[in-house]
Every structure is written in C-alpha cells, then in structure tokens.
Amino acid sequence: MLPAELLRVSRRGNTVRPLYLEDVGPAEYVIDLYKPGLKLGEARERLREAPFDPKLARGLAHVLERSLKVEDVDKKLVTRIRVEVFRTASKQFPVVDPVDRSLVFESVASKFGIPPSEVERLFSKAFEDELEITDLPSMTPEELVAMYNTSLVQTLLFKCLELSVTFKAKGSEVKPAIRALKAYGLMYVAEDAGSRVRLVIDGPVSILKQTERYGTRLAKFIPHVFGFEDWSIEARVRLHGKTLTFREEKSTAPGLLPEPLREELFDSTVERDFYRQLSKLCRVEREPDVLVVGGRIYIPDFRVGDLYIEIAGFWSQEYLRRKFEKLAVLGFPILVLVDERLAVSAWKNLPHYVVAYRDRPRIGDVYRYIRAYCREGS
Numbered sequence: 001m002l003p004a005e006l007l008r009v010s011r012r013g014n015t016v017r018p019l020y021l022e023d024v025g026p027a028e029y030v031i032d033l034y035k036p037g038l039k040l041g042e043a044r045e046r047l048r049e050a051p052f053d054p055k056l057a058r059g060l061a062h063v064l065e066r067s068l069k070v071e072d073v074d075k076k077l078v079t080r081i082r083v084e085v086f087r088t089a090s091k092q093f094p095v096v097d098p099v100d101r102s103l104v105f106e107s108v109a110s111k112f113g114i115p116p117s118e119v120e121r122l123f124s125k126a127f128e129d130e131l132e133i134t135d136l137p138s139m140t141p142e143e144l145v146a147m148y149n150t151s152l153v154q155t156l157l158f159k160c161l162e163l164s165v166t167f168k169a170k171g172s173e174v175k176p177a178i179r180a181l182k183a184y185g186l187m188y189v190a191e192d193a194g195s196r197v198r199l200v201i202d203g204p205v206s207i208l209k210q211t212e213r214y215g216t217r218l219a220k221f222i223p224h225v226f227g228f229e230d231w232s233i234e235a236r237v238r239l240h241g242k243t244l245t246f247r248e249e250k251s252t253a254p255g256l257l258p259e260p261l262r263e264e265l266f267d268s269t270v271e272r273d274f275y276r277q278l279s280k281l282c283r284v285e286r287e288p289d290v291l292v293v294g295g296r297i298y299i300p301d302f303r304v305g306d307l308y309i310e311i312a313g314f315w316s317q318e319y320l321r322r323k324f325e326k327l328a329v330l331g332f333p334i335l336v337l338v339d340e341r342l343a344v345s346a347w348k349n350l351p352h353y354v355v356a357y358r359d360r361p362r363i364g365d366v367y368r369y370i371r372a373y374c375r376e377g378s
Contacts, residue, residue: 001154001219006059009156009239016237016244018152020254021060026052027141027148030060034133040070041129063147067137073125081122084108142255150226150257154219156246160203160235163218166196167228174290176261178299180224182287184217185268187319190297197297202319205238226250227258270360271301271311274337277363278304282374293326300334305373308334311361312342327352335369337361 008019021027029050034043043061050057089095089104102116105123109116124130139147157163169177174190174197181188187202204215225231232249278284288303300308308330312323320342327336327350338347340356348354353369355361 001158001216002059002062002151004155004158006055006062007152007155008053008055008059011244014242014244016156016239016246017248018149018156020149020152021056021145022254024141024145026050026056027060027144030057030064031136031139031141031144033061034064034068034136036133036135038133039129040065040068040131040133041127043133044129059151060144060148063151064137064139064144067139068133069135070131071125071134073122073131078122078125081108081112081119082126084111085119085123143257146255146257149254150223153248153256154222156237156239157222157235158204158215158219159239160218160237160246161206161243162203163199163201163233163235165199165201165225165228165231165233166193167225167231168195169197169228174297175287175299177224177228178290178297179287180221180261184221185214186217186221189322192292192295192297203235223257223259224261226253226256227260268311274311274361274363275302278302278370281363281367282370291330291332294329296322296326298326298330304370306333307370307373308332309337309370310334311337312339312347324350335366337366 009016010019011017029052030047033046047057047061048054085104085108088107092100092104095101095104105116105119109119112119167177177197177199178190181190181199181201189200191198191200201218201221204211204218225233230250233247235246237244237246275284275286282304285303287299287301288308289299291298291300300310302309310323310327312320324347327334330352333352335353335355336347336350338354338356340358347356355366355369357365
C-alpha cells in the first residue's frame with residue numbers, strides 16, 4: 001500500500017480508477033537509481049530529477065524500498081550517543097565552528113571508548129536518509145510495475161465504504177478464503193452466487209474505530225483476490241468528499257501481484273484458547289463445513305461430533321446482526337458462546353444452546369452441552 005498522498009486516480013462521472021502504470025520505463029529508471037553503497041537520502045535526492053510524474057516516481061520508490069536492505073545499526077546505541085553529544089554540546093555552548101564540533105565528538109568518543117569518527121557516523125544514523133543501501137532486491141521492472149499497480153488498488157480501497165468481490169471457486173477453495181477474511185478480522189457476508197461466491201466486505205471508511213488498523217488488514221487481503229479464478233470487484237469509495245464507484249475485473253486489470261491464501265490457524269486468542277482447552281477433552285474440528293444459510297455462506301467456528309460451536313465476540317452491530325440472522329435459521333444443532341457485553345438476552349432467543357462468557361469461554365461452563373457429542377466424535 002502507498003501513502004495516501006501518492007495515490008493516483010482518474011475520475012469519470014461517478015467512477016474512479018487507479019492510474020495504473022503500463023510502461024516499464026519509469027520502473028527501470030527508479031530501479032537504476034538505487035545502488036549498494038548509496039545512502040537512501042542520496043537515492044531519493046536523485047529521484048527528484050525523474051523525467052515523469054513526481055508522484056509516480058515516489059510511489060515506485062516507496063514500493064521498491066520495501067524490499068531494499070539497508071545497513072543495520074544499533075538504534076539504542078545511536079540514541080545514547082545523540083543524547084551524550086547534545087549534553088556535552090550544551091556544556092560547551094556555544095558550538096559554532098568545526099573545531100568546537102570535533103571537540104564535542106572527541107569528548108563523547110572517550111566516554112564510549114570508540115573513535116570520534118565512529119561517534120560522528122553513528123550520530124547521523126538516527127535519520128533514515130543516512131542509512132546505506134547494502135543490497136538490492138532481485139526485482140525486474142515488470143515485477144515492480146505489478147507491485148506498484150497492486151499498491152494503487154490497495155490504497156484506493158483503503159478509502160472504501162464497502163467492497164464486493166465475486167469469484168469462481170471450488171468448494172475446497174472457499175474455506176481458505178473465508179478463513180483468511182476471519183483471520184484478518186474483516187467483517188463480511190459470503191453469498192452463494194451460483195457457480196460463484198460473492199463476498200461483501202465492510203470497508204475501512206464504514207468503521208467508526210480502528211480505521212487504520214482495519215484498512216491495513218483489508219489491504220493485506222486484496223492480493224489474495226487477484227489469485228482467484230475469474231474475479232471481479234466493485235467498491236464504493238469515499239474520495240475528496242464524494243462517494244465514487246470503482247470496478248475492476250481480471251479480464252481488464254493490468255498485471256497485478258496475486259498472493260496465495262495461507263492457512264491461518266486462529267483469528268483470535270479467544271478461539272485459540274478455547275480450541276486448546278476443548279481439544280484436550282474431545283476431537284474438535286475447526287471451521288469444519290461450508291454451509292449455505294438463506295443464500296449466504298456460513299462456516300461455524302468448530303464442530304464436536306454433530307454439534308457445531310460458534311463464538312460470538314465483540315464486533316460491529318451490523319456484523320453481529322448478520323451473524324444472528326444466520327444462526328436464527330440454521331437447522332443444525334449448535335452451541336453459541338456469546339460475549340456478555342453483547343445483548344445476551346436477545347441471543348438467548350436463538351433456537352440453540354446459548355452460553356454467555358466474560359473475556360473468554362470456560363470449558364466448565366459448556367461441557368454439559370457438548371459431553372454427549374464428545375462421545376460421538378471420539
């Protein structure tokens with residue numbers, strides 16, 4: 001993802017689209033600026049002379065720098081040296097010429113037992129621009145272009161109210177996608193759309209709190225979308241005080257950088273701790289089945305024997321309402337564990353076993369519900 005000020009878009013009516021880079025020339029130019037032995041600040045200074053849009057140049061450099069290796073410095077030592085330098089300089093005030101400056105560094109060097117030149121070198125390393133490039137990534141211009149274009153989409157969607165993703169997928173591929181959404185803590189509705197799956201994800205701009213954190217998680221999920229078969233996305237984006245629509249699909253998108261879905265173990269410590277405790281007593285399956293409930297896809301958290309188990313934690317009211325609706329029509333035995341900060345009385349109207357918990361579910365509170373199913377699953 002790019003800093004917001006480096007986002008480049010084009011607008012037509014009420015639609016918006018990233019200004020994708022299709023020419024590898026700018027990418028070649030930027031890669032050529034960064035050389036081992038140069039300081040980051042020196043490379044960035046040369047970037048100012050780029051013969052194309054400065055915002056594009058800075059965006060490419062931002063993406064490239066994420067993969068650069070720079071010299072490793074002891075930040076604690078750098079801080080200690082700077083404090084000592086300023087303390088010594090204040091005693092010798094005013095320090096107005098190179099001779100006075102050298103005396104300060106010599107004084108600090110004697111305290112640290114290192115050469116004055118090393119003190120002077122470390123003194124400047126508090127600034128990122130002073131760090132020396134030690135190694136370049138093995139990145140082609142084409143790869144940098146794909147990474148840049150992917151970052152543009154991520155940055156634009158950071159400002160979205162809602163994102164709809166549709167893709168073709170086999171049943172075995174749906175579960176990792178849903179698991180990734182849950183692992184990133186994104187609020188979503190998964191719908192069965194015939195031969196396709198539709199994910200409707202709440203955007204960062206729709207969240208009242210933790211917008212930046214939520215947006216970063218959404219940005220991390222986006223590259224997984226580009227690995228789906230025949231994907232398309234549509235988003236309502238809040239930009240410059242207006243709500244605009246962004247549409248993209250695999251057949252029209254430029255080269256983007258897909259990321260394979262990884263198997264995430266747990267999306268919260270509450271689930272992890274519950275699983276660890278329960279698995280000592282019973283055979284527990286985590287996220288065992290992909291169920292279709294009222295046209296929506298639902299994957300319970302756990303299953304013990306024939307009993308599904310769902311942990312309802314503290315999320316937005318809208319997300320909880322959707323979960324409640326799915327559970328209300330679920331025609332399977334399920335144990336619902338509800339954080340007591342939620343409206344527990346309403347959840348107890350569900351036609352299922354419902355147990356309230358504080359902070360995290362306790363096995364002692366739920367075992368009487370699952371004991372019979374434990375025997376089935378063992």
